Amino acid sequence: MPKRTPTTAQQLMQQLAADPEWVARHAQMEQLRAATSEDLRHDEAPLIAALHKAGVNVNSVWDLVNMPAPYPFALPVLAAHLDRPYAPRNLEGIARALAVKEARAFAWEKVWELVTNRWPELAEDFRAGLMTALSGMATADDLPKMISLITDRRYGPSRVLIVSNLTRSRRKEARQALLDLKTDPDLQKEIAYRLKTSI
Template identity: 40%
Template structure:
């Protein structure tokens, strides 16, 4: 059996080791609320990381040791060997916070091209259509990893207003391809999109 060398990747932030808030000079009720919120946040992190146990185990099996998938998001280190594991776990039923961490960890060029289709499926299936959240994070990942082989998919998703402002980064991707007539036509249509995040990106791309 081959021994795999392991390396620990530490993110720049760790909610579990963050010190409690300085409540000096605060009214007693405010100080108590701040401390309580800090403790509750730590408990949420503990619960979220417990759910991540299968992913963290699989990452360690390929030589990547982390306490949290967000450690990969908050690092400048490369983690190419982790990408296939992340893609596999992307399509498992994690909670939204952990799913977003996986998505953001895949928002790297090293995830091309294998992550493209899984990310497209995740975007179609996600139900939060807000400008910030899981679906918007998936759009941001597609902006980084998608190539022209899925341009027609991105155009169709960008033109579908049911996806709301979460489409904004898909439009940014189309803006990079605006010399292609297909992208150009889609951007011209999106100029009048009812969501300012989407229409604004289209207008900026076309210089309007």
């Protein structure tokens, strides 16, 4: 039996491009993706305008999330827009952009209130962003609060975003909390990985 020659990526794309059904499906998906992106851009327009007014020239809040340089002038603007009725994806971006120590003065209380008092009504994307923000803003003095969140199962899989915060702490109660949670189904993989790499 002759050996089959493996199909290259280019050949596969040529085969798919020759399939009218695939082409139609692909075009529809691209159209939907473009419409979603456009909707999100339109949704975050007031935030982007406020950031521009503060001298922060970005096209999307996600530009800040991926920015290596500090952006102090953006922080009060982001905090002010955190509880506005934006799309969950944009709210997630705002929260993740606040996941820096410098944001604490502007956003800690608001993020903590959203997590502890409004959690059930929040979209999953936004929840993940808020947990990331708390983890990024937390100081050593906040360790009891971080432990209270990560041990409370009501917060579900989003608690995994606090694991890295606890592994950065040198306090024995942080390590003990991780050891106590190492069989928690939402956290066990991340805790095992973090504990292994922190040895």
